[in-house]
Amino acid sequence: MLTRFANRLFWSLVTLLGTAVLTFLLINLVPGDVARVIAGPKASPEVIQQIHVRYHLDDPLWKRLGYYLAQLARGDLGQSFVTEQPVAEALRIRFPCTAALALLAIAFWMLAAIPLGVLTARFRGSWLDRAVLVAATLTLSLPAFWLARMMQYGISYKLGWFPVAGFRGFRHLLLPAATLALLAVGYYARLIHTQMVEVMDSPYLRTARAKGLSETAVLLRHGLRNALIPVVTILGMDVAFLMGGVLFVENVFALPGIGMLAVQSVFNLDVPMIMGTVLFSAALVVAANLVVDLLYRWMDPRIRSGGTGTPA
Amino acid sequence: MSDPLLAIRNLCLEFRAAEGWVRVVDGVSLTVREGETLALVGESGCGKSVTALSIARLLPSPPSRIAGGEIRVAGQDVAAMSSAGLRSIRGGVVSYVFQEPGASLNPVFRVGRQIRESLQLHRPDRATDDEVVRLLKLVGIPAPETRARDYPHQLSGGMQQRVMIAMALASEPRLLVADEPTTALDVTIQAQILDLLRDLKRRLGMAVLIITHNLGIVGDLADRVAVMYAGQVVEEAPAAELLRTPRHPYTRALMQSVPELGRASERLRAIPGAVPAPGRWPSGCRFTPRCPVARAECSGNPPSLDTDGLRSVRCPYWNS
Numbered sequence: 001m002l003t004r005f006a007n008r009l010f011w012s013l014v015t016l017l018g019t020a021v022l023t024f025l026l027i028n029l030v031p032g033d034v035a036r037v038i039a040g041p042k043a044s045p046e047v048i049q050q051i052h053v054r055y056h057l058d059d060p061l062w063k064r065l066g067y068y069l070a071q072l073a074r075g076d077l078g079q080s081f082v083t084e085q086p087v088a089e090a091l092r093i094r095f096p097c098t099a100a101l102a103l104l105a106i107a108f109w110m111l112a113a114i115p116l117g118v119l120t121a122r123f124r125g126s127w128l129d130r131a132v133l134v135a136a137t138l139t140l141s142l143p144a145f146w147l148a149r150m151m152q153y154g155i156s157y158k159l160g161w162f163p164v165a166g167f168r169g170f171r172h173l174l175l176p177a178a179t180l181a182l183l184a185v186g187y188y189a190r191l192i193h194t195q196m197v198e199v200m201d202s203p204y205l206r207t208a209r210a211k212g213l214s215e216t217a218v219l220l221r222h223g224l225r226n227a228l229i230p231v232v233t234i235l236g237m238d239v240a241f242l243m244g245g246v247l248f249v250e251n252v253f254a255l256p257g258i259g260m261l262a263v264q265s266v267f268n269l270d271v272p273m274i275m276g277t278v279l280f281s282a283a284l285v286v287a288a289n290l291v292v293d294l295l296y297r298w299m300d301p302r303i304r305s306g307g308t309g310t311p312a
Numbered sequence: 313m314s315d316p317l318l319a320i321r322n323l324c325l326e327f328r329a330a331e332g333w334v335r336v337v338d339g340v341s342l343t344v345r346e347g348e349t350l351a352l353v354g355e356s357g358c359g360k361s362v363t364a365l366s367i368a369r370l371l372p373s374p375p376s377r378i379a380g381g382e383i384r385v386a387g388q389d390v391a392a393m394s395s396a397g398l399r400s401i402r403g404g405v406v407s408y409v410f411q412e413p414g415a416s417l418n419p420v421f422r423v424g425r426q427i428r429e430s431l432q433l434h435r436p437d438r439a440t441d442d443e444v445v446r447l448l449k450l451v452g453i454p455a456p457e458t459r460a461r462d463y464p465h466q467l468s469g470g471m472q473q474r475v476m477i478a479m480a481l482a483s484e485p486r487l488l489v490a491d492e493p494t495t496a497l498d499v500t501i502q503a504q505i506l507d508l509l510r511d512l513k514r515r516l517g518m519a520v521l522i523i524t525h526n527l528g529i530v531g532d533l534a535d536r537v538a539v540m541y542a543g544q545v546v547e548e549a550p551a552a553e554l555l556r557t558p559r560h561p562y563t564r565a566l567m568q569s570v571p572e573l574g575r576a577s578e579r580l581r582a583i584p585g586a587v588p589a590p591g592r593w594p595s596g597c598r599f600t601p602r603c604p605v606a607r608a609e610c611s612g613n614p615p616s617l618d619t620d621g622l623r624s625v626r627c628p629y630w631n632s
Contacts, residue, residue: 206416209370211402212401
């Protein structure tokens with residue numbers, strides 16, 4: 001267990017290092033002089049020169065990468081080229097908004113997808129089953145930026161049910177979270193449906209039925225938990241997808257989260273901030289997978305005890 | 313005379329397939345009285361298991377349906393039962409032990425909890441850890457207090473099957489249906505489980521319907537034997553009689569295919585061919601294509617199940 005955990009941790013660090021190197025190289029492919037961005041268009045050549053020296057901008061790429069990684073290794077994310085705010089502080093301030101939005105989105109879509117998945121598995125071939133299948137296919141192919149705009153225009157602006165933009169409380173998160181949830185709910189409803197159908201044919205559900213349990217108890221107590229085991233794995237992998245959605249949704253709804261920070265810093269060519277948001281998002285994905293791993297152990301005792309059994 | 317515990321009359325079961333409804337059980341009648349043990353014997357695919365599952369309506373519907381006949385459990389018509397009625401029959405009157413104990417226990421719950429669940433449903437006042445331990449002890453599980461906290465995958469196949477039996481017994485059923493309870497187990501474990509069933513039957517006085525493809529195990533377990541072939545009962549008789557003088561050619565063929573200690577000189581004979589798939593049953597006697605003593609007339613008229621009160625056989629030529 002401990003070596004397994006150490007192993008996971010090692011590979012997580014490797015993942016983050018890879019992300020850092022790749023992102024750094026990509027940013028430096030972007031044309032434009034960072035010094036101009038920092039000092040503004042009217043800066044004198046002397047100032048530009050000073051900035052070049054201060055940030056080692058004239059050094060070769062590999063050397064600059066080396067400086068950055070060394071700085072990272074000291075636990076320092078640097079500070080914004082534009083505002084001089086430390087990157088770590090900016091992330092800390094922005095994170096609660098993003099975390100609330102993401103967790104609310106997951107809660108929304110799981111709370112909708114679980115009943116839909118179970119019901120469509122129970123009533124296979126019914127109108128509900130077919131309707132969910134069509135809706136799932138439809139929502140899966142919606143682009144996040146388009147859906148966010150449409151929700152904002154239709155539900156907030158036209159109907160006035162929710163605040164149009166900004167973040168001054170929980171109410172401001174509802175529609176953005178619903179937008180993210182809508183993008184995933186169809187996929188998860190189908191995923192849970194498929195898992196439930198498989199579990200429903202299993203001998204242990206027949207045993208549960210043969211005991212005299214009601215169909216509801218058979219499906220929810222004995223079926224659902226087994227059906228959700230693979231779903232949890234997929235959920236962990238989809239945290240990356242979710243972070244992508246968060247980027248669009250935060251910008252459309254003007255939510256001051258990591259996603260908005262990321263887009264702003266890209267427009268400003270604010271290299272330390274871009275690096276910070278990307279690395280932070282990557283760390284979130286890695287952490288989510290560790291959490292899933294623990295959750296998985298809790299849900300499936302066959303893995304917990306290190307048995308040879310394979311999950312159903 | 314009260315109703316028998318289980319009375320199946322002329323039961324026909326059908327499954328939906330691409331080409332329409334396919335009959336898998338065709339006019340089966342079986343009776344099990346209180347305390348009696350009936351063995352239902354036949355090769356895989358002849359309809360034994362679906363017959364057994366239909367007793368508590370455990371066949372998924374769709375794609376299955378009762379196309380004819382009736383099933384009475386303790387006098388009640390199972391086909392007409394409400395879902396609440398079915399739930400009280402399941403476990404309450406009829407308990408099941410299935411073929412693959414490893415797959416039949418829920419992998420994510422401790423075995424003790426799975427047994428207690430049965431108690432909660434049918435004997436809520438006794439749904440205690442002590443009763444779970446007593447049941448585990450009853451089925452011969454050593455260190456029952458510890459084992460109750462195990463997950464199914466931590467137990468061996470034989471132990472898993474004992475847990476299944478304990479779970480089935482928890483509701484104090486009047487009829488235990490054991491569907492190939494030893495097929496998935498090692499030979500030595502098979503013998504232990506059969507000994508356990510025999511012992512429990514004697515101590516608890518419940519009726520048992522045991523389904524098997526192995527005629528060799530019915531001898532000292534069953535009171536009566538019904539042999540099924542291609543969806544029909546082809547022979548039924550008291551166990552001792554049937555084993556001593558099998559009448560139907562299929563029963564005889566089955567007996568010759570049972571390995572026996574101290575019979576090494578005789579060759580073990582497998583029955584040539586395979587059970588015809590449902591929907592492809594031959595007209596006339598369904599065993600004709602594989603029957604060693606078939607005649608020209610056999611493929612003409614379907615034989616009826618003739619009875620002399622004690623034994624019945626579906627072959628007009630058994631005596632010649």
